[in-house]
Amino acid sequence: MPSKATTLDATRHTLEDLLLARGTDAIPIVPVASDDDLGGLSDLERRWAEARDWKPDQGAVLPVPDETGAIGKVLFGTGGADWAKDAPLLTGALPGKLPAGDYRFAGPMPDPDLAALGFLGGCYRFTRYKSGNDKAPRRLVLPEGADRDQVLALAEALYFGRDLINTPASDLGPAELEAAARELAKAFDGTVKVTEGSTLLADNFPMIHAVGRASDRAPRLIDIRWGAERAPKVTIVGKGICFDTGGLNLKPGGSMGLMKKDMGGAASALAFALMVMRTKLPVRLRVLIPAADNSVAGNAFRPGDVLTSRNGMTVEIGNTDAEGRLVLADALSLADEEAPDYLVTFATLTGAARVALGPELPPFYADDDDFAGKVLEAALAVGDPVWRMPFWASYDKLLKSNVADVSHISDGPFAGSVTAALFLKRFVKEAKRFAHLDIYGWVPREQPGRPQGGEPQAARALFQFFRRELGS
Template sequence: MTMPIKPDSCPVYFINSDSGALLPKALSAPATQWIEATGFAAKEGEVCLVPGPSGTCEAVLFGLGKQESKTASPLLPGLLPVKLPAGRYHFADTDRFVEDPQALFLATLAWHLGCYRFDRYKENAKEMPQLDWPEGVDSDEVLRQAKGCNLARDLINVPSNDMGPDELEAVTRGLVDTHGAKLEVTTGDALLEKNFPMIHAVGRASPRAPRLLDFIWGKESDPKVTLVGKGVCFDTGGLNIKPGNSMALMKKDMGGAANVLGLASMIMSAKLPVRLRVLIPAVENSIAGDAFRPGDVLQSHKGLTVEIGNTDAEGRLILADALSLADDEEPEMLIDMATLTGAARVALGPDLPPFYSDDSELVHAIASESHRQWDPLWNMPLWNAYDAKLSSDIADVNHISSDGFAGSITAALFLRRFVAKTKSWVHFDIFGWAPAAQAARPKGGEAQGIRALYNLIRNRYDVSWS
C-alpha cells in the first residue's frame, strides 16, 4: 500500500559526499545559497534543514558519506526521526533505489525503527516526524517487522517490578488471543509434576512463581517450527550473587523471550504456513532459603543429571528443560534465543550476536539473510573438543566449564546435549541491549536477529512469496 504524498510533506534528499553533485537541481537559488553557507558536506548522518520563504522547511539534505565507505549502511536513515522536527516528510529521490529496491525497503524500515521511544514512564512524550510511504514499498511488511522489533524492545525496557513471570505471561496471552493460538501454562510445583525440574529449581526462591509458557499456532500439517526463549525476568545471580554493577541491567535477562515473542508476532501476522510452537520458561533467579545451590545435582526433563557449578549460569538450565520438551516432537527447525553469556560480549561486543548450529546449510542461510537484512549475526563453532570441559565427577554433566575459557561455546555445547531428534537446531547468544544510540537503534532494549530469522522462515516455507 502506497499513500499519495501530501502537499505539506517536506522532501528528504539523500546525498553522497563523493557524488560530484551535492545539491539537488529542484532546489531554489536561495536554498542552494543556504546550503553552501552552512558548510554541509554530506558526512554520514549529517542533516541540513533548508528553510523556505514562509519559514517552513523547504527541504532536508541527509548525508550518506562516501559511496564505498566500509561503515555505510542502508539503515542510516534511521537517524532522521531523532534529528528532524515533527511534521511530514517523504524520500524525494527514490530513483536512486531503482536497481536496489531492498535498500529502499530498509531505509523505510530504518525510519520506523528509529521512531521508537520507550515513554511508558514519561509524562510528555516527544512527537515524532511522520514519513509518507515511498512508491513500491510494502507498508504492511515494514510495519510487521517494526512492530515485532518494538515489541521485543518494549518487553526488555520495562523494569522488572512491572515485568515478572506474571506480566510476561499476560503479554504472551495477549499475543496468543490476537492471533488465535492456544496457550498452556505450567506454574509453580506443577513444573515438578510435569517433569520440568530445572525450571522449578531456578525459579523456586522467588515469590513470583516460575512457569513454562507453551503456545501453538498454525495447522498441524504444516512444517513444525519451534522457538524457545530464555525468560529470566530478573537475575540476581542466585547464591552466587552478582556484584551491583553486573545486576543493574538484569531486567534484560528475559531478552531471549522478548525476541522470540517479537519473531512469533511477525510469523503469525504474516500468516506464514508453519505450525509454530513457542516455549518460554519464565522465572526470577532470586535468593531465599530454598534457592538452589552451587554443588547441587539437578534432574532434567531429558533425564540427564546436571551438577551446578554456579547459580549465576541459570539461563541454560531453564532452556535445557524447554529444549528437551521441544525436541520430543522432532520439529523441522528449532531456534533458541537467550541473553546467555558475558563471554559472547567479550568476543563480539554488544552489536554482533553469535549463533551456533551443526546444520551447515542453515548456518549459510542465516548468514546470508543477516547480510541482506542488515541484521548482524556471526556464526561461531560448536567445537567438540571443548565438550570435555563440561564433565562432572558426580553427575552426567556440569552446566559450566571449570576453566572459564570459551564460555559462549561451552554454553552452546551444554544446550546441544538436550537436542537429539530435531532436524535443524540453532542457538543465539544475544545481548538484547543497545548501550548507545545508533541508526535505527535507540539506546535500550533491542531486537537482535529476528528480522533475519523472520525472512529466512518466510523464504523457506512460504512458496507464494516472491
C-alpha cells in the same frame, strides 16, 4: 501509576499513523552521497549548506529553508553510494534530528522496506514512565516499492520486543510475561498452555522449578502453538529470566543494573512469533518460554547441587549465575520430543559472547551448514546481523563432571559462549536442525534506527530466513 505496557492494538495504531499513504504532501528528504551531489541544489540552498559547513557524512541531516522560511527540503548525508549495504537502517538517524512534520524520500531508495523500517525504528521511544509525552510525531510517506503490510509487521514486532525488554522487572515478572504471550496468541487465534509453580515438578520440568523457586513470583513454562498442523514445524525457545540477581553467586551491583533485560531471549522469540503470525507465514509455530526470577532465598539452588533434567541427564551446578542454560535445557528437551524441523533458542546467555563479538553482533550456532549460510545471508540483508560460531566438539570435555553426567559450566575461563552452546546441544537429539543465538538484547549507545535500550536481536534475521525459505 504508569499505564499498562503498550498493547498490540495501540502499537499497531501508532505505527499506522506514522506511515503515510503515497501521494501525501510532505517535505522531501534528499540523500547526498558526496560533495559532488550538492551541485544539484539551487544557489540559495548551496549557500545555506556552505554557511553551516555541512558535509554529507553518514547520518548528517540538514533542513534547508525555502523562500518563505519554512523547511523546503532535508539533506541527508549517506557517507557514500554504498550506504545501504554498510548501514541498512541509516534512515533511522532522521527522526531524532528533524522537527515534527511529514516527510518523504525524494527519490527511489536502495531497499524501500528497510528505509521505512529504519525511519520507524528511529521514531521509537519508551515513554511508559514519562509524563507529558505528547510530542508531535515525525511521519514518513511510504517509499516507492515498499510493502506497507510488511513494513508495519516488522516495525510492530520491533516495538513489541523493545517494550518488553525496557519494562523494569517490578512490572514485568513471569506472570506479566505470560500475559504478553497470551495477548499475542489470542490476537492470532493461537493456543497457550502454562505450567506454573509446583506443577513444574509434577510435569517434569525440574530445572525450571529449581531456578525459579526462590522467588515469590512463581516460575512457569509458557507454551504457544499456532499454524496448520501439517506445515513445517518451527519451534523457538526464548530465555525468560525476568530478573537475574545471580542467585547465591550474587552479581555485583554494577552487573545487576541491566538484568531486567535477561528476558531478552523471550522478547526476541515473541517478536519473531508476531512477525510470523502477522504475515501468515506457512509454518507450524511453537514458542516455549521458561520464565522465572533467579533470586536469593533460603531455598535457592546452590553451587555444587546436582539437578536432574527433564530428559534424565544429571547436571552439576558450578555457578548459580549461569541459570539461563538450565531453564532452556528443560524447554529444549520438551521441544525435541516432537522432532521439529527447526529448533532455535534465543537467549541473553553469556558475557563471553560480548567479549568475543561485542553488543551488536550476536553469536549464531547451527548444526546444519546450509541452514547457517542462509540465515547469515538473511541477517545481513535486513540489517539484523549475526556471526556464526562453532559447536566445537573438542570443548565438550570442558563440561565434564566428576559427580554428575555433565557440569553446566566449563572448568576454565575460555570459550564460555561455545561451551554454553554445547551444553544446550546435549538436550537436542531429534530436531532436524538446531540453532542457538547468544544475544545481548540491548543497545548501549544509540544508533540509526536503534535507540538506546532493549532490542529483540536476531528476530528479524530469523524471520527473513523463513520468509525466503518457506514463502511469505
